[in-house]
Amino acid sequence: MSRAPYKTLTQSVVETLRARILKGEFKAGAPLRQDTLAQELNVSRVPVREALMQLEAQGLVKFEAHRGAVVTELDAAAIDELFYLRAMLESELLFQAFEHLTEQHLSEAEAILAEFDQILESGDQIERWSELNRRFHTTLYGPANRPRTLALVDQINLSCDRYIQVELLHSQQGIITAEREHMQLLQLCRQRRKFEAAALLRQHIESAGHSIKHLLNTR
Numbered sequence: 001m002s003r004a005p006y007k008t009l010t011q012s013v014v015e016t017l018r019a020r021i022l023k024g025e026f027k028a029g030a031p032l033r034q035d036t037l038a039q040e041l042n043v044s045r046v047p048v049r050e051a052l053m054q055l056e057a058q059g060l061v062k063f064e065a066h067r068g069a070v071v072t073e074l075d076a077a078a079i080d081e082l083f084y085l086r087a088m089l090e091s092e093l094l095f096q097a098f099e100h101l102t103e104q105h106l107s108e109a110e111a112i113l114a115e116f117d118q119i120l121e122s123g124d125q126i127e128r129w130s131e132l133n134r135r136f137h138t139t140l141y142g143p144a145n146r147p148r149t150l151a152l153v154d155q156i157n158l159s160c161d162r163y164i165q166v167e168l169l170h171s172q173q174g175i176i177t178a179e180r181e182h183m184q185l186l187q188l189c190r191q192r193r194k195f196e197a198a199a200l201l202r203q204h205i206e207s208a209g210h211s212i213k214h215l216l217n218t219r
Helices: 006-022 034-041 045-057 076-100 103-122 126-144 147-170 172-190 194-218
Strands: 061-064 068-071
Touching (some): 006 034, 034 045, 076 126, 126 172, 147 194, 172 194
Antiparallel strands (some): 061 068
16 A cells, blocks of 8 residues: 555555455454555555544444454444435435436436446456445436435445445346436436435435345345
8 A cells, every 4th residue: 555645645554444344355244454454455544443433423333341342243234224314314415405406417327327337247346336325316316406415315325335345246136226226316306306406316215224124134
């Protein structure tokens, strides 16, 4: 890992560790030794420690007495709260965004869906699905101009990514359903049917949460 300005270096460590947790390289309950990680990534312990604290805020890491940082277990009970918050906040943001939603926003969202489809068809870079999913949704409700709510939604989505990976790995039907609902949502936005669009978005997020919870409970 090349040297970079301090803040950028810390963020680089965050992204590296986050990706490895989401891919399953670090299993649930695995210890994350600061000295080992610092040596492996060729950085000091400071950015590693700060990265672990950020990952703790995202729900991927927790600090335990006498063990230090460990990867958190997947928690089916947490899904209800996380996806409820997403459904409530994101559907309201989309509703508020309609007044400022332009053809450029809609075209950007459509391009993201095209990229999303290419990745799923090729089977490559499947871990980017969560990133593209966030970008698609944010493109549609970003024009609501609610920066504090958007920041909160982004934080919640980061906490949801690990659960979404479960669906990617274990539910092809869930992916097909998500693709179809994304296209329906984009169409409703183009038609300026904001009540139906907001309702579909809420149902879309809630259904994803139920599907992922079912997968975890049956694993």
